[in-house]
Amino acid sequence: xxxxxxxxxxxxxxxxxxxxxxxxRETQILEKExxxxxxxxxxxxxxxxxxxxxxxxEEQRRAAVEEKRKQKIEEEKERYEAVLHRxxxxxxxxxTRQKRWSWGGSVTPDSESKTASxxxxxxxxxxxxxxxMDKRLSSSAALLNASHxxxxxxxxxxxxxxxxxxxxxxxxxxxxxxxxxxxxxx
Numbered sequence: 001x002x003x004x005x006x007x008x009x010x011x012x013x014x015x016x017x018x019x020x021x022x023x024x025r026e027t028q029i030l031e032k033e034x035x036x037x038x039x040x041x042x043x044x045x046x047x048x049x050x051x052x053x054x055x056x057x058e059e060q061r062r063a064a065v066e067e068k069r070k071q072k073i074e075e076e077k078e079r080y081e082a083v084l085h086r087x088x089x090x091x092x093x094x095x096t097r098q099k100r101w102s103w104g105g106s107v108t109p110d111s112e113s114k115t116a117s118x119x120x121x122x123x124x125x126x127x128x129x130x131x132x133m134d135k136r137l138s139s140s141a142a143l144l145n146a147s148h149x150x151x152x153x154x155x156x157x158x159x160x161x162x163x164x165x166x167x168x169x170x171x172x173x174x175x176x177x178x179x180x181x182x183x184x185x186x
Contacts, residue, residue: 101172
């Protein structure tokens, strides 16, 4: 009887030991699964965070590129408008200059034929008076240049060049003077 009891006790202890080992193994497996699950969730969150940051950086880069593009378009528009404005001003100045120096304003076919006949008769007279007028104009221009030379030395180079251009007689003013001399001679 002692042997059977001893055997049963040993068998019970072995069974309990196996059950304890089995429970310990299951606990370890559950702990590993829990740790793996936590690791996976952590990696997933990290990946989502990185994707979100990358998306934000991409959006910021796109916004910066778009802003730069808009700024460039705005600058080009301003440059174009400035060029257009300068061109319009230049054309307007040329038109007013042409109107100011033209003989009869706008040229029409009737006025052109009338002025052509006047020109042909006055051209002959003009050539005769041209030599005398050239001499007078060159001497008056020399006197004018000499009197303004002292004032020009006090001006800046830009102002000096503008002033010399304004003081120099133009071809139109020389032609008018010659024509006026010819008409008064007639």
